[in-house]
Amino acid sequence: MMIDLTPMILSFKLALLCTVILTVIGIPVAYWLSSSQTYLKVFFRSAIMLPLVVPPSVLGFYLLVLWSPLSPMGRILEQQFHLRLVFSFEGLVIASVIAGIPFMLNPLIAGFEGLSPSLKEASSTLGKNDLETLLRVLLPSVRPSLFIGIVMTFIHTFGEFGLVLMLGGKIPGKTLTASIALYDHVESLEYSQAHIYAAVITFSAFLSLVFLFMLSKKSGVR
Amino acid sequence: MISMKISKKIFSSDGPRTLSVDLDINRREFISFFGPSGAGKTTTLRMLAGLTKPDSGTIVVNGRTWFDSEKKINLPVQKRNVGYVFQNYALFPTMTVRQNLEYAAGKNAASIDMIMLMMGLEAFGNVLPARLSGGQRQRVALARTLVRAPDILLLDEPLSAIDHQMRCTLQGEIVKLHRQFNLTSIIITHDITEIFTMADMVAVFGNGAVQTHGTPDAVFGHHLSTKFRVTGKIVAIKTSDVASVITVQAGGSQTKVVVDVEQTDQFCAGQDVVVAAKAFAPLLLPLHKINSIDLRIAECNTI
Numbered sequence: 295m296m297i298d299l300t301p302m303i304l305s306f307k308l309a310l311l312c313t314v315i316l317t318v319i320g321i322p323v324a325y326w327l328s329s330s331q332t333y334l335k336v337f338f339r340s341a342i343m344l345p346l347v348v349p350p351s352v353l354g355f356y357l358l359v360l361w362s363p364l365s366p367m368g369r370i371l372e373q374q375f376h377l378r379l380v381f382s383f384e385g386l387v388i389a390s391v392i393a394g395i396p397f398m399l400n401p402l403i404a405g406f407e408g409l410s411p412s413l414k415e416a417s418s419t420l421g422k423n424d425l426e427t428l429l430r431v432l433l434p435s436v437r438p439s440l441f442i443g444i445v446m447t448f449i450h451t452f453g454e455f456g457l458v459l460m461l462g463g464k465i466p467g468k469t470l471t472a473s474i475a476l477y478d479h480v481e482s483l484e485y486s487q488a489h490i491y492a493a494v495i496t497f498s499a500f501l502s503l504v505f506l507f508m509l510s511k512k513s514g515v516r
Numbered sequence: 517m518i519s520m521k522i523s524k525k526i527f528s529s530d531g532p533r534t535l536s537v538d539l540d541i542n543r544r545e546f547i548s549f550f551g552p553s554g555a556g557k558t559t560t561l562r563m564l565a566g567l568t569k570p571d572s573g574t575i576v577v578n579g580r581t582w583f584d585s586e587k588k589i590n591l592p593v594q595k596r597n598v599g600y601v602f603q604n605y606a607l608f609p610t611m612t613v614r615q616n617l618e619y620a621a622g623k624n625a626a627s628i629d630m631i632m633l634m635m636g637l638e639a640f641g642n643v644l645p646a647r648l649s650g651g652q653r654q655r656v657a658l659a660r661t662l663v664r665a666p667d668i669l670l671l672d673e674p675l676s677a678i679d680h681q682m683r684c685t686l687q688g689e690i691v692k693l694h695r696q697f698n699l700t701s702i703i704i705t706h707d708i709t710e711i712f713t714m715a716d717m718v719a720v721f722g723n724g725a726v727q728t729h730g731t732p733d734a735v736f737g738h739h740l741s742t743k744f745r746v747t748g749k750i751v752a753i754k755t756s757d758v759a760s761v762i763t764v765q766a767g768g769s770q771t772k773v774v775v776d777v778e779q780t781d782q783f784c785a786g787q788d789v790v791v792a793a794k795a796f797a798p799l800l801l802p803l804h805k806i807n808s809i810d811l812r813i814a815e816c817n818t819i
Contacts, residue, residue, distance in 0.1 A: 413608065431610075
């Protein structure tokens with residue numbers, strides 16, 4: 295039986311892009327939040343946790359309303375930047391980044407907060423600026439937390455359902471990801487295809503985990 | 517010369533208080549900060565290093581203003597060229613010993629091999645800090661500050677977590693390095709012996725200020741005596757009909773002292789006491805030279 299691999303590739307692309315973006319954004323934000331003394335910290339920490347508490351369909355609904363071509367923001371995006379975020383892959387990437395924030399940031403913040411403040415201070419007394427200290431001393435020291443963030447973000451995005459369905463529709467090749475394709479087949483009572491999708495998704499997720507853990511072991515994380 | 521006239525609100529176990537430090541330290545001097553916990557010793561050290569900002573005042577080092585609250589001058593820690601040895605060593609855990617030194621050295625990399633050899637670290641170049649003993653970590657921490665050729669060495673209780681023998685060795689090494697590298701050094705310690713062994717000067721902190729400042733002899737001189745005195749703890753009291761034998765633990769050894777039965781009541785096990793000789797000058801021998809023959813000779817001489 296032939297099976298369309300496009301949804302799998304799309305899910306993989308979405309998860310990979312989202313993880314890369316969140317890694318790049320997450321590291322400086324987590325570092326800033328863990329070292330900042332601002333009284334707004336509680337507000338930021340709550341905002342980070344929000345996508346974990348709010349159901350993905352609710353987040354999808356708000357983004358759908360916000361980015362709709364009928365809304366002021368949707369109009370500006372379309373007129374000024376020729377960008378339509380609803381029912382598009384770009385929209386899915388941004389939405390997945392928002393939904394993935396807690397999975398990347400929470401382990402990273404915990405990692406940074408667990409480090410002795412004297413590491414940063416020692417690096418400062420050795421003449422190093424904050425960026426060099428972050429990249430060469432602190433980040434290598436929180437590598438286990440970073441790998442947990444990467445694995446969690448990737449796997450969560452790979453299997454995301456409610457948000458993708460609400461915001462992306464089911465456009466083949468654009469927004470029809472693996473978990474949506476599986477749902478479609480179940481709805482059409484095509485259980486044999488659904489079985490193949492489910493098995494491929496499970497196997498891919500497992501392989502991703504094995505790959506990432508091998509990578510983390512290679513880089514010295516125990 | 518370091519000239520500090522600074523104040524800072526600190527939070528000690530007795531609640532908030534203002535720490536006011538007015539202290540001058542000469543170039544190439546080895547000074548010790550002494551005093552109870554929470555007196556502001558570490559805060560003062562951190563303010564000098566630029567890790568903590570004073571509320572007000574001035575810090576002038578060799579004619580250059582590092583901090584001036586009125587003129588809004590606060591030289592960043594990176595530009596103060598101080599070597600700071602932290603109590604927990606703060607070695608970078610993912611870097612080997614050599615990488616720790618290379619990270620610190622920057623352009624001064626040429627001095628790494630020489631300093632590693634000098635500190636006896638040449639065999640540990642590829643070892644991660646977690647695999648080192650306390651004494652070895654302390655050496656790496658010292659070496660890491662020295663590869664930058666600092667003007668001032670700040671040591672925050674660097675020997676507090678190290679066993680007695682290693683501590684004695686490191687005390688000597690630090691003093692040697694202080695002279696060899698022409699440093700101005702400040703050490704925080706709770707150990708008076710350490711002050712006498714290492715420091716030229718001592719500043720005693722208390723009640724939020726430097727209370728006394730001078731040479732160790734001048735500051736602690738009134739406690740000194742040529743008579744033999746050792747402080748220790750009573751570990752056992754055995755009383756017979758005619759006398760009591762009290763065992764006192766002092767440092768690494770025990771001494772038995774015979775006491776009149778009537779006086780025994782004032783002592784109890786666990787009590788801190790002073791063992792003092794009334795008249796004779798005590799015999800002093802280096803510990804490593806003592807063997808059974810030396811001991812016998814020593815006993816004969818004493819008798």
